[in-house]
Amino acid sequence: MYNVGRQEVQTGILDEIRRSAENGLELLHVIAGLELGGAQITLHKLLRGMDRALFTSRVVSLTSIGAEGIKMQRMGVPVFALGMRPGIPNPAGLMRLALLLRRTRPDLIQTWMYHSDLIGGIAARLAWRAPVVWGVRFGRLDRQGHKSHTRYAAKACASLSRCLPKRIICPSCASLAWHVGIGYDRDKFVVIPNGFDVGVFHPDEETRRSVREELGISPGALLVGLIARADRQKDHRTFLRAAASVHASMDNVHFLLCGSGVSWENRQLTAWIGGTGLRQRLHLLGERQDISRVTAALDVASLSSTGEGFGNVIAEAMACCVPCACTDVGDLSVLVGDTGRVVPPEDVGALANALKSLLALSREERLRMGLAARARIAKHYSVQEMVARYQSLYLEVVSQS
Secondary structure (H helix, E strand, C coil), X not given: CCCCCCCCCCHHHHHHHHHHCCCCEEEEEEECCCCCCHHHXXXXXXXXXXXXXXXXXXXXXXXXXXXXXXXXXXXXXXEEECCCCCCCCCHHHHHHXXXXXXXXCCCEEXXXXXXXXHHHHHHHHHHCCCCEEEEXXXXXXXXXXXXXXXXXXXXXXXXXXXXXXXXXXXXXHHHHHHHHHCCCCHHHEEECCCCECCCCCCCCHHHHHXXXXXXXXXXXXXXXXXXXXXXXXXXXXXXXXXXXXXXXXXXXXXXXXXXXXXXXXXXXXHHHHHCCCCHHHEEECCCCCCXXXXXXXCCEEEECCCCCCCCHHHHHHHHCCCCEEEECCCCHHHHHCCCCXXXXXXXXXXXXXXXXXXXXXXXXXHHHHHHHHHHHHHHHCEHHHHHHHHHHHHHHHHHCC
């Protein structure tokens, strides 16, 4: 399905590297922060799945260790925090990273997200000339949805992409195209889609029942979910307007929203809710640690984003056999295929109609669609495939350095 920049490593190269690496190749991952987020989850999956006989990993957070960093430590991965302020350039932090690189002398440095790409790439040049692999996660950046320091970091990386990294990993073809459009070196890119564990995300009838009990919803009610942090690019307003249209014609539908900042204390969100008539049908859960459980309870999943690097929550819903209605951003149309509905962004009517069409299906019809969605994730987007592709790329880069 994805064939852009796929790297193949010959058996001879693998054998040679195995013979030369007594304790495995030393990898150092540099990331802006380790609070919950898409890049952090992907790094966690990668560390958990990598061949520890071949790779030894360390992680450096430019800011704090965070919740994901604690999980990594529990896995036995050393995690360091430089204590930099988010988004603020700090020469002292850059030098601390350079000294750490000089002391640990990794075989390869993987950086995650723009600030880490920039600082990690420069620190590697200053201290220890190990090959650097960048990671970009966004589908696109804009003035309204992203802070100025993030946009400036991306532009600086574009200018330096020809000299600092050996490769640049992105999760989608749409992300690749956007970054090349702002000046990144096209020849450095490798597309590695995010991977998902269908053992963690799976259908569960008991979970469906228990979540309804928790929310006070009758067993026969239909439940639509939007799992996304409170962020302009997630476009909750369009979803809420589409949900109001669904509610006006279908009276047995409830709507679940969860994610960081998605609560009744969010004044912007509650202002949008005010005129929709949804208050008695709407469940705002805030940030949850049991996303697999919440997702498995849905009848239909949605994502109303105006931009996505990949769209993890849609893949997770598909793995749970939940049909999806989402916007045509990033590579979501490729991900969903014919197992759901994909509509233009910011089109309230189109999203409402997509939701209505899925909700109007019988439960058996939605299950058939959901089973096809789960099979699609298992075949094309498994976490094992993602890990294998990262490992192959690392080995190739080291062998050529």
